[in-house]
Amino acid sequence: MTTxxxxxxxxxxxxxxxxxxxxxxxxxxLPYEAEGVQGIAATYWLFGWMYPLLGVQGASNVIGILEVSAGVLIALGGRFPLAGLVGGLMGVATFLVTLSFFFTAPGIVEPGYAFPALGGTGQFLAKDIGLLAICVFLALDARQRLTQATT
Incomplete structure (x- = not known):
C-alpha cells in the first residue's frame, strides 16, 4: 500500500x-531553439540524417514531437499506467541520448580546465542525470501498477 x-x-x-x-x-x-539544437544534433549519428532530409526546423520539429509526446504520456500515466510506462520509457531514452552528448558535444568542459569544471553545454546537460532518474522511477512505478492491476 502506498502512503x-x-x-x-x-x-x-x-x-x-x-x-x-x-x-x-x-x-x-521555435527557430532560435531549432538553430541551437542543430549545433549538437546535426553531427550526432541518431539525428544527423534528419537534417539533409527535413532541414533544421523539420529535424527540430521531430524532436519536439517526441518530447511533447513523452510529456503527454507521462501526464496520462497518473491515471493510465500503460501510458505512463510508455512515456517513462520514452523519457529514459531521451535522457540517455542527451547524456550521451557528454562524449561528443563541444563545450562540455570549460576551456582551460579539466573535468568536472563544466562549460555551458555540460552544465545544461548535467540536469538530465536527475531527469533520467525521475523517468526511471515513473516507468518502474507504472510497471508495478500494471502488474498489480493484472493480478
Missing part, C-alpha cells in the same frame, strides 16, 4: 518532468 505522502511525491515528480518535456518540446518548434 499519501508517497503519492504526493510521485505526483510532484510527474508534474515536474511533464512540465519540462512540454516546455522544452514546445521550444523545439
Amino acid at each position: 499519501p505522502s508517497a503519492l504526493d511525491a510521485r505526483a510532484a515528480l510527474r508534474v515536474a518532468v511533464v512540465l519540462i518535456f512540454l516546455v522544452f518540446g514546445y521550444m523545439k518548434f
Whole structure:
C-alpha cells in the first residue's frame, strides 16, 4: 500500500518532468531553439540524417514531437499506467541520448580546465542525470501498477 505522502511525491515528480518535456518540446518548434539544437544534433549519428532530409526546423520539429509526446504520456500515466510506462520509457531514452552528448558535444568542459569544471553545454546537460532518474522511477512505478492491476 502506498502512503499519501508517497503519492504526493510521485505526483510532484510527474508534474515536474511533464512540465519540462512540454516546455522544452514546445521550444523545439521555435527557430532560435531549432538553430541551437542543430549545433549538437546535426553531427550526432541518431539525428544527423534528419537534417539533409527535413532541414533544421523539420529535424527540430521531430524532436519536439517526441518530447511533447513523452510529456503527454507521462501526464496520462497518473491515471493510465500503460501510458505512463510508455512515456517513462520514452523519457529514459531521451535522457540517455542527451547524456550521451557528454562524449561528443563541444563545450562540455570549460576551456582551460579539466573535468568536472563544466562549460555551458555540460552544465545544461548535467540536469538530465536527475531527469533520467525521475523517468526511471515513473516507468518502474507504472510497471508495478500494471502488474498489480493484472493480478
